[in-house]
Amino acid sequence: MTQLNHKTALVTGAAKRLGRAMALALAEQGVQVVVHYHTSEQEARAVQADIEQAGGHAVLCQADLSDTGQADALVGRAVALAGRPLDILINNASIFDEQVLLETTSEALALNMQVHAYTPLTLSRAFAAQDRLVCGQIINMLDSRVQDYDKLHVPYHLSKRSLMALTRMLAMDLAPRVAVNAVAPGLILAPAGHGQEYLENLAHTNPLNRYGAPQDIVEAMLFLVQSEFITGQVIYVDGGRHMKGHMYG
Numbered sequence: 001m002t003q004l005n006h007k008t009a010l011v012t013g014a015a016k017r018l019g020r021a022m023a024l025a026l027a028e029q030g031v032q033v034v035v036h037y038h039t040s041e042q043e044a045r046a047v048q049a050d051i052e053q054a055g056g057h058a059v060l061c062q063a064d065l066s067d068t069g070q071a072d073a074l075v076g077r078a079v080a081l082a083g084r085p086l087d088i089l090i091n092n093a094s095i096f097d098e099q100v101l102l103e104t105t106s107e108a109l110a111l112n113m114q115v116h117a118y119t120p121l122t123l124s125r126a127f128a129a130q131d132r133l134v135c136g137q138i139i140n141m142l143d144s145r146v147q148d149y150d151k152l153h154v155p156y157h158l159s160k161r162s163l164m165a166l167t168r169m170l171a172m173d174l175a176p177r178v179a180v181n182a183v184a185p186g187l188i189l190a191p192a193g194h195g196q197e198y199l200e201n202l203a204h205t206n207p208l209n210r211y212g213a214p215q216d217i218v219e220a221m222l223f224l225v226q227s228e229f230i231t232g233q234v235i236y237v238d239g240g241r242h243m244k245g246h247m248y249g
Ligand SMILES: NC(=O)c1ccc[n+]([C@@H]2O[C@H](COP(=O)([O-])OP(=O)(O)OC[C@H]3O[C@@H](n4cnc5c(N)ncnc54)[C@H](OP(=O)(O)O)[C@@H]3O)[C@@H](O)[C@H]2O)c1
Pocket: 012, 013, 014, 015, 016, 017, 018, 019, 036, 037, 038, 039, 040, 041, 063, 064, 065, 066, 067, 091, 092, 093, 094, 095, 096, 115, 141, 142, 143, 144, 184, 185, 186, 187, 188, 189, 190
């Protein structure tokens, strides 16, 4: 397994929730973390403070990743802020709005495709183009429901399925210098606007009959970024939920 000490990582959407957990976990392993955020400046500063209090290194980088120009520029800005090339890229930033198929608008589809597909693509290309990159690691955050049909979140679902396809396409095209893998969470944290009962009510739908914790995601991510011979892989961290259900009902 590769040692992470002295490496540098860019984690998008790292101010809160799973992005925060991954940023803190990488910093604990000795990784300098570029904490990207969009609107959550205060929370991002708290992540930076937590990392620095524990003896680690973190820098902050704000960008709206629904904006092509800002997405295209992010890796260059992150490298300048970190003062050295990136070794790890975690494409985590995400939106999760309800919209069914018959009401799906071009605006919602374009926004989701931008944040979940174009942004990871442009960040990955810029990441791979760095001069001094030795053996880079990219992790794309999917959703275990890419295996079935999330009827309530159609633009999200379509764009995460695109990111799943991109994971394998990038794994082929960026090899041998960069490994590209994905983590597909299931029930881990309740979506915005829902409490813990959301997870408790759905836990029984998983073969393992429970919901997961951010630490489950962290462990899968750490395993992948330290692996030396895995690329193009998706790890479902979902209590087995991806094996259930049918694509079209
Ligand atoms: N939570 C789960 O149980 C679960 C389940 C399945 C899949 N996932 C996947 O795992 C990843 C993390 O999940 P999460 O629930 O922790 O994510 P989240 O809270 O929904 O979003 C993470 C961050 O994305 C950032 N973001 C949103 N729009 C952005 C934009 N236009 N530009 C830049 N950043 C933007 C936000 O940053 P700011 O707050 O700074 O604005 C937000 O804090 C996501 O990719 C998600 O799809 C999570």
